[in-house]
Structures are given as structure tokens and as C-alpha cells.
Amino acid sequence: MKLDDAAARLEALGNPTRLRIYRTLVRAGAEGMAVGKLQDRLDIAASTLSHHLKALVGVGLVTQTREGTTLICHTNYEIMRGLLEYMVEECCAESCAPAGIRLPKVA
Numbered sequence: 001m002k003l004d005d006a007a008a009r010l011e012a013l014g015n016p017t018r019l020r021i022y023r024t025l026v027r028a029g030a031e032g033m034a035v036g037k038l039q040d041r042l043d044i045a046a047s048t049l050s051h052h053l054k055a056l057v058g059v060g061l062v063t064q065t066r067e068g069t070t071l072i073c074h075t076n077y078e079i080m081r082g083l084l085e086y087m088v089e090e091c092c093a094e095s096c097a098p099a100g101i102r103l104p105k106v107a
Contacts, residue, residue, distance in 0.1 A: 001082050001083065001085075001086040005059075005060075006083060006086050006087070006090075008059045009059045009060070009061055009079070009083050010083070011059075012055050012056055012058075012059045012061060013061070015052070015055075017044065017048070017052050018052045018055060018056055020042055021038065021042065021049070021052055021053065021056065021062075022056060022061060022062070022075070024038060024041060024042060025038070025062060025073055025074065025075045026075045026080075028075075030074070030077075032065075032072045032073050032074035032075070033072065033073055034070050034071065034072055034073075035049065035053070035070075035071045035072075035073060036070070038073060053073060060076055060079045061075070061076055061079055061080065062074065062075060062076060063076050
């Protein structure tokens with residue numbers, strides 16, 4: 001992963017609303033969550049949700065698929081895992097990472 005990509009993803013997650021959205025989608029699992037259900041669960045305006053989802057989709061942390069008229073949001077686990085690995089390998093390479101640190105695999 002490139003430094004600029006990692007920085008953009010971390011910046012996107014640095015917003016409290018986007019972090020709430022992302023955390024909710026991670027917890028939803030592989031099936032994802034419909035935008036309407038996400039809006040109801042987080043109790044935020046549709047325009048606000050749309051704005052924040054656009055930022056998360058733009059950096060690759062979230063993907064969206066359409067099922068009929070329903071837009072489903074999914075966590076991009078591969079990108080998330082890559083960001084975590086980058087943080088461990090690049091930022092903790094000198095001394096802070098315990099030997100043999102392993103990140104969980106997500107199916």
C-alpha cells in the first residue's frame with residue numbers, strides 16, 4: 001500500500017460520523033447493510049449519510065451494490081486488512097510491534 005492511500009483511508013476514518021458508519025458496516029458482516037437500514041440505525045439525515053458514504057467509497061473502504069431499488073453497502077475487508085497490515089509493517093517496523101504479531105483473517 002502506498003503512503004498516500006493509507007493517509008487517505010485513515011483521514012476518512014478520522015471523522016466520527018464516518019467511523020460510526022464504518023463500524024456499523026463491519027459489524028454487519030459480509031452481507032452488508034442497506035442504506036435505508038444504515039440510516040435508521042445511525043439516525044442521521046440521508047444527505048449526511050450519502051456525503052459520508054461517498055468519502056468511504058472514494059477511498060475503497062466501502063463498496064456498494066444494487067439489489068433492485070435497494071443500495072447495499074459492504075465493508076471492503078481486503079482494503080481494511082491491507083491498511084492494518086500497512087500500519088503494523090510500516091509504522092511499527094522498528095520496535096513497537098511484538099514479534100510474530102498476526103492480524104485476524106476475515107473470510
